[in-house]
Amino acid sequence: GQVFHLEDYKPTDFLIPETHLDFRLHPERTIVKSTLKIERREGVALDTPLILDGDELKLESICIDGVALGDNTYVVTPDRLEIRGLPEAETFTLEITTEINPTANRQLTGLYRSSNVYCTQCEAEGFRRITYYLDRPDLLSVYTVRVEAETSAAPLLLSNGNPGEKGTLDDGRHFAIWHDPHPKPAYLFALVAGDLGVITDTFTTASGRPVNLGIYVEHGKESRALYAMDALKRSMAWDEEKFGREYDLDVFNIVAVSDFNMGAMENKGLNVFNDKYVLAEPDTATDVDYAGIEAVIAHEYFHNWTGNRITCRDWFQLCLKEGLTVYRDHEFSADMRSRAVKRIAEVKGLKAHQFPEDAGPLAHPVRPRQFREINNFYTSTVYEKGSEVVRMIRTILGAETFRKGMDLYFERHDGDAATIEDFIKVFEDASGEDLSQFALWYDQAGTPNLAITYDYDQATKTFEIEIEQSLKPTPGQPSKKPMHIPIQFGLLGTKGREIRPRATKGGLVKDDVIHLRKRKERFTFSGITERPVPSLLRGFSAPVTMTSELTRSDLAFLARNDRDEVTRWQALTQLLNSKLTSNSKRVRGGKPATIESSSIRLLGELAFNNALDEAFRALCLNVPSESDIARELGANIDPEAILGSRDALILAVAEAHGEKFEQLYNELEHHGAFNPDAAGAGRRSLRNVLLDYLSVADGNPKRASKQFKQANNMTDRAAALNVLVQRFGTSTATNDALQAFEARYGNDALVMDKWFVVQAMQPGESALGKVNELMKHQLFSLDNPNRTRSLIGAFSSGNQTGFNRADGKGYQFFAETILTIDKKNAQLAARLLTAMRSWRSFEPERREHAREALASIASVAGLSTDVRDIVERTLA
Ligand code: B3K
Numbered sequence: 001g002q003v004f005h006l007e008d009y010k011p012t013d014f015l016i017p018e019t020h021l022d023f024r025l026h027p028e029r030t031i032v033k034s035t036l037k038i039e040r041r042e043g044v045a046l047d048t049p050l051i052l053d054g055d056e057l058k059l060e061s062i063c064i065d066g067v068a069l070g071d072n073t074y075v076v077t078p079d080r081l082e083i084r085g086l087p088e089a090e091t092f093t094l095e096i097t098t099e100i101n102p103t104a105n106r107q108l109t110g111l112y113r114s115s116n117v118y119c120t121q122c123e124a125e126g127f128r129r130i131t132y133y134l135d136r137p138d139l140l141s142v143y144t145v146r147v148e149a150e151t152s153a154a155p156l157l158l159s160n161g162n163p164g165e166k167g168t169l170d171d172g173r174h175f176a177i178w179h180d181p182h183p184k185p186a187y188l189f190a191l192v193a194g195d196l197g198v199i200t201d202t203f204t205t206a207s208g209r210p211v212n213l214g215i216y217v218e219h220g221k222e223s224r225a226l227y228a229m230d231a232l233k234r235s236m237a238w239d240e241e242k243f244g245r246e247y248d249l250d251v252f253n254i255v256a257v258s259d260f261n262m263g264a265m266e267n268k269g270l271n272v273f274n275d276k277y278v279l280a281e282p283d284t285a286t287d288v289d290y291a292g293i294e295a296v297i298a299h300e301y302f303h304n305w306t307g308n309r310i311t312c313r314d315w316f317q318l319c320l321k322e323g324l325t326v327y328r329d330h331e332f333s334a335d336m337r338s339r340a341v342k343r344i345a346e347v348k349g350l351k352a353h354q355f356p357e358d359a360g361p362l363a364h365p366v367r368p369r370q371f372r373e374i375n376n377f378y379t380s381t382v383y384e385k386g387s388e389v390v391r392m393i394r395t396i397l398g399a400e401t402f403r404k405g406m407d408l409y410f411e412r413h414d415g416d417a418a419t420i421e422d423f424i425k426v427f428e429d430a431s432g433e434d435l436s437q438f439a440l441w442y443d444q445a446g447t448p449n450l451a452i453t454y455d456y457d458q459a460t461k462t463f464e465i466e467i468e469q470s471l472k473p474t475p476g477q478p479s480k481k482p483m484h485i486p487i488q489f490g491l492l493g494t495k496g497r498e499i500r501p502r503a504t505k506g507g508l509v510k511d512d513v514i515h516l517r518k519r520k521e522r523f524t525f526s527g528i529t530e531r532p533v534p535s536l537l538r539g540f541s542a543p544v545t546m547t548s549e550l551t552r553s554d555l556a557f558l559a560r561n562d563r564d565e566v567t568r569w570q571a572l573t574q575l576l577n578s579k580l581t582s583n584s585k586r587v588r589g590g591k592p593a594t595i596e597s598s599s600i601r602l603l604g605e606l607a608f609n610n611a612l613d614e615a616f617r618a619l620c621l622n623v624p625s626e627s628d629i630a631r632e633l634g635a636n637i638d639p640e641a642i643l644g645s646r647d648a649l650i651l652a653v654a655e656a657h658g659e660k661f662e663q664l665y666n667e668l669e670h671h672g673a674f675n676p677d678a679a680g681a682g683r684r685s686l687r688n689v690l691l692d693y694l695s696v697a698d699g700n701p702k703r704a705s706k707q708f709k710q711a712n713n714m715t716d717r718a719a720a721l722n723v724l725v726q727r728f729g730t731s732t733a734t735n736d737a738l739q740a741f742e743a744r745y746g747n748d749a750l751v752m753d754k755w756f757v758v759q760a761m762q763p764g765e766s767a768l769g770k771v772n773e774l775m776k777h778q779l780f781s782l783d784n785p786n787r788t789r790s791l792i793g794a795f796s797s798g799n800q801t802g803f804n805r806a807d808g809k810g811y812q813f814f815a816e817t818i819l820t821i822d823k824k825n826a827q828l829a830a831r832l833l834t835a836m837r838s839w840r841s842f843e844p845e846r847r848e849h850a851r852e853a854l855a856s857i858a859s860v861a862g863l864s865t866d867v868r869d870i871v872e873r874t875l876a
């Protein structure tokens with residue numbers, strides 16, 4: 001396949017200042033008439049052809065300035081329309097009519113149907129599946145859209161911008177016209193038509209603009225959209241307060257659909273959402289679902305400025321809008337909830353998804369320099385690491401200068417299709433600093449490691465920290481330069497007292513931030529009267545790993561005393577990880593796991609410490625997952641041994657603290673109404689992690705079964721079901737609970753996804769049979785991304801022992817399934833396939849099976865570009 005390169009960027013020869021679209025919707029034969037005002041750029045030769053992108057289009061007619069084009073003046077190929085012999089005038093009007101089939105469109109990009117609702121998904125390159133166009137983000141146009149459909153099938157007709165004229169036609173059809181005054185790239189175009197329920201509300205912006213808000217959902221589900229509406233209004237207010245950004249249209253609409261490739265899409269004034277990120281009620285959604293809805297609603301709304309008003313010059317700049325918008329939604333959630341708990345959740349996510357990506361064959365820079373398929377670059381590196389890079393800019397410059405830089409960004413680039421260079425420049429101009437070394441974060445793939453040594457000299461009262469950074473080679477990048485790494489820190493004295501150094505020598509230290517800029521640098525602190533315990537990387541100030549010579553007792557000291565909860569949690573995690581990894585090796589060697597009492601005591605202290613946030617205590621009790629341990633081991637992974645090691649720790653802790661855990665579990669029971677706020681969620685998360693420990697200690701499913709039956713909300717119900725399946729998979733209690741769940745929610749596919757997930761995650765060899773059986777369930781379909789992700793995605797990316805079976809059957813099944821999915825939905829297939837990116841870290845037997853499965857995919861002719869790209873890079 002063709003490879004696209006960043007350095008090949010060239011502006012278009014033609015502009016399209018105005019785009020008029022006329023849709024005659026029909027399930028199988030939709031007619032799209034596009035009328036484009038085209039302008040030749042100055043200096044472009046008159047014989048330069050106009051080359052428009054297209055994909056799976058049937059061209060009906062083509063006219064210029066009202067005259068049909070002769071056959072020999074244009075060429076149509078599967079992916080483009082090339083028009084020669086254009087008028088000499090600087091501007092002309094091009095009219096193109098195409099026919100498309102929304103019902104047959106199972107790729108879910110372009111115009112398609114989801115449960116009879118017409119909807120669109122155009123990012124990145126879906127608009128070319130609707131009509132021939134200059135489908136690239138730097139081509140901005142003002143859109144006017146007329147949508148016409150059968151009134152009974154589609155009483156609702158939506159597009160971007162503000163509503164205009166509408167009316168009925170005599171043949172049972174009607175139409176609506178929408179006009180979006182803000183020039184936008186084609187990827188932000190959207191259209192929705194169908195029969196949906198709605199909830200409405202209003203928001204008045206700081207400068208007094210009234211905005212009508214609408215959230216459209218399946219009839220009967222309106223009440224489940226209220227939380228999303230609340231999150232939307234909070235997002236609008238927050239963006240005004242924290243970034244000075246107001247909304248800019250008279251309406252803001254959100255539509256929830258049940259067939260969607262990703263989470264949601266920020267189309268101008270008309271966000272289209274996966275219903276998973278809109279619909280929530282206490283009985284159907286967990287606390288995690290609520291937090292996800294709040295974050296995604298905010299994320300898409302924030303794109304209105306970071307993405308839509310200022311868009312990307314080309315797709316290599318994707319992190320310009322995504323990294324920045326993730327950073328904004330993280331800050332929003334931190335303000336809405338507990339900042340520390342939110343930050344720890346982000347760190348966990350980053351380590352679970354981004355670090356492995358950066359350490360494996362799919363590693364790529366935050367701003368990639370080449371791609372074969374852009375859809376494969378909507379990755380956690382571009383999104384999450386991209387957000388961390390923005391966070392580091394704020395850490396380096398300070399909150400106030402960061403805000404100045406953001407203000408300058410909005411002022412200078414509003415209406416632009418911008419680049420990462422533009423973004424960095426506003427911060428250089430706002431601060432007067434040179435950020436050229438910092439900019440390497442956008443270019444160098446891989447997670448830097450910091451090797452840290454300490455030296456305390458009692459005689460001179462100096463404390464020295466020496467840090468050496470290293471970054472391993474990644475695909476296409478054999479050697480790397482040293483980066484600018486901001487390390488937020490503190491020095492702890494007796495009882496955790498914060499020690500303030502009198503002065504610093506060596507590398508740059510500003511306030512509480514060490515600025516590491518050389519490969520190896522020394523930072524010397526004077527006036528330190530006792531040997532301190534250093535707390536490094538507070539707030540997880542940089543996406544790096546650390547190897548330090550802190551002792552187990554230093555780590556335990558930090559876990560008990562650090563005032564920064566992120567480093568506190570990190571210290572505990574490091575302590576547990578070293579035990580869990582060494583025990584995994586012991587178990588693999590046939591020896592029993594050993595647990596020392598100091599860790600057990602420490603976990604107990606944290607669990608029972610009422611001064612701490614309940615959510616934080618739950619995070620501490622949630623010991624590193626099987627995949628966390630696998631990542632720490634890095635090589636020769638045996639998932640069965642890891643599971644053994646982890647279960648041994650949980651059992652030892654449960655047995656030591658059983659009684660007090662039970663008391664706490666009972667105390668935490670809440671009898672009032674459900675509240676999805678941070679406090680309620682924190683309490684439930686602590687109680688539910690205790691349920692797991694207690695069930696392990698009890699050795700029977702009674703307690704979980706009781707909680708399952710008595711729960712008055714989905715968080716507690718799903719947690720109990722999870723314990724039942726994970727710990728007592730074959731018990732009658734588990735079967736009863738699964739049946740009860742199905743009986744209650746069997747008509748609600750979105751809720752049933754939880755039922756698919758929990759079973760796909762059941763540990764051990766039996767999972768594969770279960771997954772095969774569930775694929776035949778009447779609610780299951782490989783045509784629907786949420787169903788597919790719940791069963792196939794959870795199994796392959798979440799079930800360590802079930803998927804990575806020693807006999808390789810999990811991989812074989814997966815390879816066959818990926819091939820089936822690829823024929824329907826290439827994007828989904830490629831995304832799922834990334835579950836195998838860490839195949840080289842397994843022990844030799846599994847590694848060989850994984851290689852065979854990947855090779856069996858690669859050997860198939862006619863793979864999609866998406867899957868071909870992932871499988872070849874994974875094997876390379
Ligand atoms: N911008 C979209 C993602 C589009 C993915 C296309 N394959 C959602 C978001 O990041 O907000």
Ligand code: ZN
Pocket residue numbers: 299303321322325
């Ligand atoms: Zn986004």
